[in-house]
Amino acid sequence: MHIPxxxxxxxxxxxxxxxxxxxxxxxxxCAFVGGRFVDAFESAFAAACQTKHCVGVANGTDALFLTFxxxxxxxxxxxxxPANSFIASSESVSLTGARVVFADIDPRTYNIxxxxxxxxxxxxxxxxxxxxxYGQPVDMDPILEIARRRGLFVVEDAAQAHGAVYKxxxxxxxxxxxxxxFYPGKNLGAYGDGGAVVTSNDDLAARIRVLANxxxxxxxxxxxxxxxxxxxxxxxxxxxxxxxxLGEWTAxxxxxxxxxxxxxxxxxxxxxxxxxHLSAVYHLYxxxxxSDGRDEFRALLQESGIAxxxxxxxxxxxxxxxxxxxxxxxDFPQATRASQEVVSLPIYPELTDAEVDYVCxxxxxxxxxxSVTASVGGGHSA
Numbered sequence: 001m002h003i004p005x006x007x008x009x010x011x012x013x014x015x016x017x018x019x020x021x022x023x024x025x026x027x028x029x030c031a032f033v034g035g036r037f038v039d040a041f042e043s044a045f046a047a048a049c050q051t052k053h054c055v056g057v058a059n060g061t062d063a064l065f066l067t068f069x070x071x072x073x074x075x076x077x078x079x080x081x082p083a084n085s086f087i088a089s090s091e092s093v094s095l096t097g098a099r100v101v102f103a104d105i106d107p108r109t110y111n112i113x114x115x116x117x118x119x120x121x122x123x124x125x126x127x128x129x130x131x132x133x134y135g136q137p138v139d140m141d142p143i144l145e146i147a148r149r150r151g152l153f154v155v156e157d158a159a160q161a162h163g164a165v166y167k168x169x170x171x172x173x174x175x176x177x178x179x180x181x182f183y184p185g186k187n188l189g190a191y192g193d194g195g196a197v198v199t200s201n202d203d204l205a206a207r208i209r210v211l212a213n214x215x216x217x218x219x220x221x222x223x224x225x226x227x228x229x230x231x232x233x234x235x236x237x238x239x240x241x242x243x244x245x246l247g248e249w250t251a252x253x254x255x256x257x258x259x260x261x262x263x264x265x266x267x268x269x270x271x272x273x274x275x276x277h278l279s280a281v282y283h284l285y286x287x288x289x290x291s292d293g294r295d296e297f298r299a300l301l302q303e304s305g306i307a308x309x310x311x312x313x314x315x316x317x318x319x320x321x322x323x324x325x326x327x328x329x330x331d332f333p334q335a336t337r338a339s340q341e342v343v344s345l346p347i348y349p350e351l352t353d354a355e356v357d358y359v360c361x362x363x364x365x366x367x368x369x370x371s372v373t374a375s376v377g378g379g380h381s382a
Contacts, residue, residue: 003346003355005307006185010350015241022237031233041236042196044243045180048163049172051198053205056231057212060159060181063195064092066229067177068127070207071153073098077126082112083315083335085131088181089157090316098126100325102317104332108273110134110286110342113334114142121146127153132161132171134311135187135253135283136272140166140174155179159195160283162188163250167277172198177208182231182239187253187283188246190235252349253282256356260285260345263360267367284311285347287363291340297366298343304362309344 012019022037031037038056046054057063073079075097081090083102090100103116110133117128128147130138138156147154156171156178158164164171172178182194199205210217215226257280261271270288274280289297298308315335317327329336345359 001355001358002305003307003351003359005309005344005346006348007350008184008189011348014350015245018241019238022241023234026233026237033230033232035233037233037240038231038236041231041240041243044240045196046198048170048243048246049178049198050170051173051178052200052202053198055197055205055208055212056236057195057197057208058229058231059193060157060179060183060195061088061092062212062227062229063179063181063197064088064129064155064157065095066208066211066227067155067179067197067204068093068096068098069211070204071127071155071176073126073153076124078122078124079127079129080112080117080120080125081129081316082131082133083317083332084110084312084338085133085157085316086159086312087316087319087321088159089129089131090322093129099124100322101125102322102325102327102332102335104334105338106139107334107338109136109139110338111136111138112143114139114146117143117146121150125150125152127155129155129157130175131157131159132164134272134286135161135164135281136274137161137164137166137171137278137280139275144175159183159186161281162186162283163246164281165279173200176201177204182235187249187281188239188242191238192232192235194231194235194239196231249349250281252351253347254280256347256349256351257282257285259353259356260347260360263357264363267364269363269367282347284309284344286311286342286344288338288341289343291337293366294341294343297363300366301359301362304358306359306362307346310339310342311344312342313339315339 042054077098078101079093084105093100103120106113154175156175158178159181161171177199180196182190211226212229215222215224265271
């Protein structure tokens with residue numbers, strides 16, 4: 001049996017008539033930049049996120065950068081970022097001229113630890129970036145309380161969390177703004193790059209929209225310098241089709257995650273931890289394997305036709321890009337340990353029960369080897 005990490009071809013086949021019609025409509029109207037397809041998606045996605053505004057941009061990294069710029073963050077400021085994430089979370093801060101300050105993670109959720117955020121606060125702190133990693137919402141209440149007490153901005157990095165819910169509220173509606181990526185492999189993915197910022201702050205949305213379009217307020221009148229970061233018509237049309245299917249796709253992801261956790265959690269595998277007050281969307285299904293066995297574990301799955309990933313193999317503070325911050329190797333023990341142990345198993349809506357069962361059977365084979373000491377702990381709460 002061959003199980004890819006993600007199967008976008010199968011997804012396309014399931015919605016081919018809708019996608020083909022949407023793309024052809026954009027071409028027929030030559031509505032390539034701006035226009036009704038972008039407007040329609042922005043309106044629909046804002047409603048889906050329970051926010052007033054959505055500004056489509058070129059990619060998720062730009063969404064973060066433009067949000068920080070629009071908030072007035074720049075040189076002399078500090079932004080607290082989780083030590084476990086993709087580099088877009090941190091480089092978007094650095095690109096404004098502000099300083100990245102990393103905070104360690106909660107080992108159960110892999111998300112930023114509010115206690116570690118407290119420990120990193122300084123008079124220069126201006127914002128906290130809450131990254132809903134793997135589709136698992138951050139515990140937002142303590143983050144928002146810290147921000148309230150200190151007068152800080154909170155930005156959600158929701159690049160992996162389309163449709164996730166925290167205490168009955170949609171991810172994207174909890175902070176000053178939220179930033180999404182529509183990279184093709186995301187739960188809501190375009191057929192190229194794309195991103196968006198959602199917010200209920202009228203002024204912030206207006207500033208982001210101006211910055212994303214060369215600082216333009218009308219055709220050749222520019223109130224400031226900006227960048228060229230616009231969601232194009234074809235991507236918007238594709239996303240509008242896919243948005244209508246996101247709920248059913250999320251339900252399938254959650255079904256597969258529950259099946260994985262039921263089968264693997266009873267066999268001493270560290271499976272994702274999902275508290276009762278949230279609903280994760282499982283962009284990734286991440287387990288932990290003792291670091292000295294991870295390569296062997298992945299090799300066995302690969303030999304068995306199963307693709308896996310590591311998200312992420314190096315904690316952000318340990319990257320060469322951040323040597324200038326002069327962190328010590330032991331400063332972020334939880335993020336560093338996670339980077340040595342995490343493995344992402346295939347999860348996407350089109351998986352079958354038989355495929356999930358097959359993945360689990362190969363994991364059992366690995367655990368049954370005499371030379372292997374399984375990682376023990378964790379748990380899954382539906």
